[in-house]
Amino acid sequence: MxxxxxxxxxxxxxxxxxxxxxxxxxxxxxxxxxxxxxxxxxxxxxxxxxxxxxxxxxxxxxxxxxxxxxxxxxxxxxxxxxxxxxxxxxxxxxxxVACHTGARSCFYENRDQRSEGGPQALPPPADACTELMRVIEHRREHPDEGSYTNKLLEGGDNRILKKIGEESAEFVMACKDNNADEIAGEAADILFHMQVALAHHGVSWRQVQEVLAARRGAPRRHDPSA
Missing domain, CATH: 3.10.20.810 (Phosphoribosyl-AMP cyclohydrolase)
Incomplete structure (x- = not known):
């Protein structure tokens, strides 16, 4: 602190x-x-x-x-x-768990009638990537016919990783063209498909956030070739 x-x-x-x-x-x-x-x-x-x-x-x-x-x-x-x-x-x-009801957050109500909260209460609003991962995980648990996310999940690693490779190549080309809008769009595509892969393998987005947070302020890596 x-x-x-x-x-x-x-x-x-x-x-x-x-x-x-x-x-x-x-x-x-x-x-x-x-x-x-x-x-x-x-x-x-x-x-x-x-x-x-x-x-x-x-x-x-x-x-x-x-x-x-x-x-x-x-x-x-x-x-x-x-x-x-x-x-x-x-x-x-x-x-x-922050709420006395057992909910993660005290801010879970969004209906006309109050509920009892608890572990099944709605999660609080969070950053865009966390919200996207919630949608992907919901699709995994509750498949929606015609959903692109479910098509990817049904295809498993072969389909998901192929798309990550394609999107990565498109991101590289957008960077080479130095087009800010295209770079942002392709980066978003990579993040989405990466999160689908995480969901497929049962890895939470929070695990990724924790790794990033742990690396912040960590000793600099030594490059032996430098």
């Missing part, structure tokens, strides 16, 4: 009760997982401990998220908004 100074906390605008709303956002796909309240003490505990601490308005006490359930939140980054009256926590959610 970033190192924050007391001057950082001094910038924050707490309300008349000494509280400030805090949004918890997944560190990989950007999904909003929950919103809670923090005061200066809970923020200081969060900064010193590295795990999210909030203030419970109902119990009027400090609340170490996940202390009982085990679903703790490791804080990787903290920002405040332009008015300094809202905090954004970028967190790594242990157990992938």
């Amino acid at each position: 970033q190192s924050l100074t007391p001057a950082f906390l001094d910038q924050l605008r707490f309300n008349e009760a000494g509280l400030i709303p805090a949004i918890a956002q997944d560190w990989l796909d950007g999904a909003v997982l929950m919103v809670a309240w923090m005061n200066r003490e809970s923020l200081e505990l969060t900064l010193s401990n590295g795990e999210a601490h909030y203030w419970s308005r109902s119990r009027q006490e400090l609340w170490h998220k996940g202390a009982t359930s085990g679903h703790t939140q490791t804080v990787r980054n903290i920002r405040y908004d332009c008015d300094a009256d809202v905090i954004l926590l970028t967190i790594e959610q242990r157990g992938d």
Whole structure:
């Protein structure tokens, strides 16, 4: 987690009760997982401990998220908004459960009637690649007649990998032509077919994100030929 100074906390605008709303956002796909309240003490505990601490308005006490359930939140980054009256926590959610109902996120309702949440609740909106992978995985589990994705999945590696090769060649040619629109389009095609291959082999998009995140900031690779 970033190192924050007391001057950082001094910038924050707490309300008349000494509280400030805090949004918890997944560190990989950007999904909003929950919103809670923090005061200066809970923020200081969060900064010193590295795990999210909030203030419970109902119990009027400090609340170490996940202390009982085990679903703790490791804080990787903290920002405040332009008015300094809202905090954004970028967190790594242990157990992938942030909601007290057992859902991944508290933001799962999109119907006229409230549900009970839980593990089967709708996932929160996320980045475009994560959303695309969800569609592909849904097609895998619930085939749709006439779906191009299902045709690829039914063809297995032979069909999927052939398309990845074709799209890769088209991406290379687009780069050679230096056409930004074509480069973006061909890159999107590669990503789509790559995700179909991942789904076919049971590899989640999140696994790929975790690998990329682990490589960020890693020691530079040494090229023996250099």
